[in-house]
Amino acid sequence: MFVSDCLGINSEGHLTIGNYDTISLVEKYGTPMYVMDEHTIRKNCKAYKEAFEKYYNNNGMALYASKALSCLEICRIINSESLGLDVVSEGELYTALCVGFPAKNIHFHGNNKTYRELKIAVENNIGRIVIDNICELDLLNDICSKMNKTCDVAIRVKPGVNAHTHEYIRTGQIDSKFGFALETGEAFNAVEKVISLDNIHLKELHCHIGSQIFDIKPYIVTIDIMMEFIRAIKCKTGFLVKELNLGGGFGIKYINDDIPISIDEFMKKILLYVDKKSKQYNIEAPYLYVEPGRSIVGEAGITLYRVGCVKNIPNIRRYVSVDGGMCDNPRYSLYKSKYSVVVANNACSKAEQIVTIAGKCCESGDLIQEDVLIQEVKQGDIIAVLSTGAYNYSMSSNYNKIPRAPIIMINDMKSKVIVKREEIKDLIKNEI
Numbered sequence: 176m177f178v179s180d181c182l183g184i185n186s187e188g189h190l191t192i193g194n195y196d197t198i199s200l201v202e203k204y205g206t207p208m209y210v211m212d213e214h215t216i217r218k219n220c221k222a223y224k225e226a227f228e229k230y231y232n233n234n235g236m237a238l239y240a241s242k243a244l245s246c247l248e249i250c251r252i253i254n255s256e257s258l259g260l261d262v263v264s265e266g267e268l269y270t271a272l273c274v275g276f277p278a279k280n281i282h283f284h285g286n287n288k289t290y291r292e293l294k295i296a297v298e299n300n301i302g303r304i305v306i307d308n309i310c311e312l313d314l315l316n317d318i319c320s321k322m323n324k325t326c327d328v329a330i331r332v333k334p335g336v337n338a339h340t341h342e343y344i345r346t347g348q349i350d351s352k353f354g355f356a357l358e359t360g361e362a363f364n365a366v367e368k369v370i371s372l373d374n375i376h377l378k379e380l381h382c383h384i385g386s387q388i389f390d391i392k393p394y395i396v397t398i399d400i401m402m403e404f405i406r407a408i409k410c411k412t413g414f415l416v417k418e419l420n421l422g423g424g425f426g427i428k429y430i431n432d433d434i435p436i437s438i439d440e441f442m443k444k445i446l447l448y449v450d451k452k453s454k455q456y457n458i459e460a461p462y463l464y465v466e467p468g469r470s471i472v473g474e475a476g477i478t479l480y481r482v483g484c485v486k487n488i489p490n491i492r493r494y495v496s497v498d499g500g501m502c503d504n505p506r507y508s509l510y511k512s513k514y515s516v517v518v519a520n521n522a523c524s525k526a527e528q529i530v531t532i533a534g535k536c537c538e539s540g541d542l543i544q545e546d547v548l549i550q551e552v553k554q555g556d557i558i559a560v561l562s563t564g565a566y567n568y569s570m571s572s573n574y575n576k577i578p579r580a581p582i583i584m585i586n587d588m589k590s591k592v593i594v595k596r597e598e599i600k601d602l603i604k605n606e607i
């Protein structure tokens with residue numbers, strides 16, 4: 176019935192997550208609040224790991240894209256499940272290193288890494304720095320020379336694949352700020368340049384074609400392109416790139432119309448296809464990375480809000496305002512992202528009303544969802560927005576000086592705070 180397996184309804188008609196009553200969570204921790212189910216996160220990590228074991232001789236690793244949700248406890252869980260990590264900033268890197276995440280399993284991304292970020296990455300012997308552009312390569316070379324250190328890198332390639340997803344979250348096509356284009360020869364020139372450098376070692380080719388993708392075809396096309404590129408590099412230079420990273424982007428269920436392919440099925444198709452192409456090209460099968468973010472934490476999370484005012488505009492719209500909004504979930508205002516919404520204290524009654532869930536920020540566009548089907552809803556009810564584990568807390572802000580909501584983790588019928596609610600005084604802590 177629900178978009179995620181970790182959700183249910185108990186005998187009181189309350190929504191549960193990890194079998195925990197969401198209304199008792201609200202009584203304990205208040206609203207708004209993000210809630211995550213640890214079992215679901217771990218199950219998803221295991222699905223990636225087991226797929227590498229089953230279909231690819233364990234010759235690869237999933238790197239959790241921590242931009243989806245970065246905090247200490249998530250880094251601990253990811254490490255304990257033996258996944259690696261993708262970070263895109265000093266902040267994400269710092270968070271990982273604070274819990275002792277092995278540096279060798281961290282890949283550092285970003286289209287405009289600063290001198291300071293590159294230096295920190297080199298100092299900490301980060302597993303791979305993913306080179307996005309020539310300026311960055313020159314900067315890194317300079318840093319390595321001055322520090323008399325070497326570093327292992329990946330080159331980010333734009334494979335030119337147009338995955339069918341929202342325009343704002345497509346990254347593989349030529350008109351993108353990320354990476355080197357193949358068509359123009361830019362990517363090959365970057366490879367040649369890296370190979371010629373003493374302090375920088377080319378280990379991997381990287382690509383990422385977008386997000387919330389349900390179709391396997393764009394990945395198959397991408398594998399064709401990237402394997403052909405590996406072969407072309409080998410033919411022209413004699414250098415064999417031994418690692419390939421296919422990025423993330425595997426779609427999850429936000430609404431009932433979303434039909435994601437299981438992690439196992441997705442991975443099986445990808446891994447067997449890479450193996451087939453390697454045999455066809457008579458090259459060693461590359462060590463393979465994928466970088467899932469959303470598909471690890473997305474369906475594991477929900478957000479709970481309390482309903483304030485309900486405003487009915489006859490024949491136009493019924494606004495249901497909640498005590499959060501674009502400050503804790505900006506995805507609808509950014510991308511018109513779809514979500515399922517449930518009245519958590521009355522989850523078993525039939526959803527028969529069409530309403531618009533509005534936030535409390537001073538923006539007309541501060542909406543969580545427009546025209547969504549929901550149960551009868553009134554002031555004081557608790558609303559759950561589902562599948563908010565990815566790109567919600569990590570994209571949250573203090574707009575209108577609203578403190579950030581806490582994250583509560585559920586495991587084994589127990590709840591614990593993994594990120595505390597921001598206090599009003601935190602909002603001025605950097606102000607002078």
Ligand SMILES: Cc1ncc(COP(=O)(O)O)c(C=O)c1O
Pocket residue numbers: 240243261284346383385386387422423424425466467468469470565
């Ligand atoms: C380079 C890279 N890798 C991985 C991801 C994770 O994507 P997703 O959360 O859709 O799996 C992203 C998302 O933007 C990305 O840019």
